[in-house]
Amino acid sequence: MATSAVADLQILGAGPFGHGTTGDFDSALLRTSDDRELVIRVPANERAASEQSVELIALQAMTAGIRSRLPFEVPTVVGQGSTRGTRVVVYDYLPGYTVEASAIPAGDGIATSMGAAIAAIHALPGSFVAEVGLPHLTAAECRNEARSVIERAASTRLLPTAVRKRWTDAAADDTLWQFQPTVIHGSLSADSFVLTDHDVGPIVTGVLGWSSLRVGDPARDLHWLSGTGEAAESVLAAYRSSSTRHQDSLLVQRSMLHAELELARWLLHGVDSRDQRIIDDAVSLLDGLVDHVLGNLMNPLSPQTGPIMAVSDVEDMLRRTPPSTAVSGTSGIGMQTDSYDRSELEAVFGRDAELVSNPERADDTDGRSAKADQDPDAVETGPIHIVGSGSAASSSAASDIIAAKGDRGDAGYTAELDFSALEAAESGEITPLNQRRPSSSAE
Template sequence: MARSHLTLAALATSAVADLDLVSASEFGSRHDNEFDSALLTGRDGKHWIIRVPRSEAAEAAQSADLVALQAISAGVRTRLPFAVSSFVGQTPVSGTRAVVYEFVYGSKVGLGDVEPALAASLGTAIAAIHNLPTSFVADAGLPIFGANEALRAAVSVMDRAAATSLVPAALLARWESAMEDSKLWQFQPTVVNNTLSADSVLTAHDEVTGILNWQELRVADPARDVAWLLASPYPVVVDAAFDAYTKHRGSADRQIRQRATLYSELEVAKWLLHGTDTRNTEIVDDAVEMLASLVDDVQNDVMHPIGAQTMPTMAVDEVEAFLDRNERSV
């Protein structure tokens, strides 16, 4: 049974010494099965959020998020053009814990409702994340993945999806061509949020005001953070985001959009694998339909690799040799 906002307010006063609250209200969706949450207002006008996980998975995500938030120091935060929440306090409750955070102001906007101005702010915000020094991630003991790990992960998803015999041959050929493009995978890993989506971003007046959900903070392929933008139905929005991103990162990663395209398409393959792994026929059928739609969407590009046409490609055995070389250089 969900905890009431009054119960959560009482927990907050236990978690944070001298917390003087004047009101509490429900926060989040009633359909949120992961956390009990409440918005708290202090006598000084400040706001906080309290969250209590409702499952082991939610508790694990919360723990990882706390590690990340503590790693993002005050100095790191000054480099970001948006707010990141901070841990305030915690208290044990029913075998788990209630955690109080600083409230980050802003509203969530569906990707389909993003206008070019907000898209540009998104590109700027993501570039700021990727421009952060990687040392603070390493110092916190958080994961660090290089180009060869990114390629291996992509190949693994493709191979597993291909084994289902449910992926159209045209898509497999398209993906394999991208994975064989050596220059596509020559990039410098950066700090990434790694779970960015419309649900992670808070906005106001066409500006990004905050980014949530840092539980997968790491050093990895920056294309992971921009792949979700490609789902926008408006090319002008996608272009605005990538133009702003490039403006603030320069030509540090010329092939980021191509890899993002690959990752975006592989998300459908992951959905298919989730359906087969859980033996959920509804998910499998949905994924198959999405794959068929994807074939139609890229029909004009099926004969072209996701990477630049002028780039040389490697045979499969050369991909393995490329991975081996990268491993030796790490």
């Protein structure tokens, strides 16, 4: 197949291709007579064939001038042919290795190199994307795309009510979607980065999987950081220091939303392909996300998600959630990522969200006052938010002020207050929320 795709190609040997594989392609590493290493890829299904066609357009659009702007290599198409009704593509091989998201160390090194690589992608001119007909979305269109995924997932009746409300509130928040679209890779994951060892340590020398290249929400290229633990802060710091764009104060919140919406896309992929195994897996992950949502009410996706529900109200919502059974789906938006790694999603949603920092929210005084006029005894006290430098700091400060007790039974919900922390807030050591409203420009 390779010799039919590349003229005068002489192959001396072949072996397995180690990185960037997803199971959607049959791939092999080739050694040629002129001492070159090439990769041959044959799509294993229709979705992979479609992705490969888009990637060919993207790679051909990345001219020598565009590639010179990047601090890493991008695969080059050497040749292509056809076999058994599908396309065979031969690429040059980018030597190196990949690491799992959870294994990326914090600090200078891999994390900072990844952040700089992402910033370089986002600094590319958007004109070359539009010229070849790849998607060129506005901020409003990115928002509508997210809404479409949410609505389709909700239409399956397999989406937990608490998760649907969390996503819908985020999609409805105007401040969350005020950003400048940039060129994005579109399907970045830890496996996308090819690393090699240098004197200064491992650095990014290549990026794979360009089938989702477009102009869109830069937060899409950061959603995978949810599974990197402490390294996420290092990647983000390097990204911001290398970025030439105005800082987006709600970038992290949107990246968390996109990370969670990957579960919706996985569910829709299962429904569209009528694969009950995928549907059951997606439902299981969404059920796990419910615990994540309820355990992170102090870290909302949007700074204006409204008042927090009482525990009894949440339990009542969950009881009304449809059972996890298959529903005949509709076609349309499917899985929009180049790969799916269930272990990474489990890492994301099996722990608290560490990336959502500074979740400032406007006071809901008017709503509580109206409720008090109707029934003074029905007033519910909302959570006390502490503005910190990061989510870890926020969680720590919050735990100093509120120590929640009780259970989910009829005994109710009580809280003990640490008045020393409240006195610190009144003295000005902690900035009140009403003086730190979210901004859509610089952080």
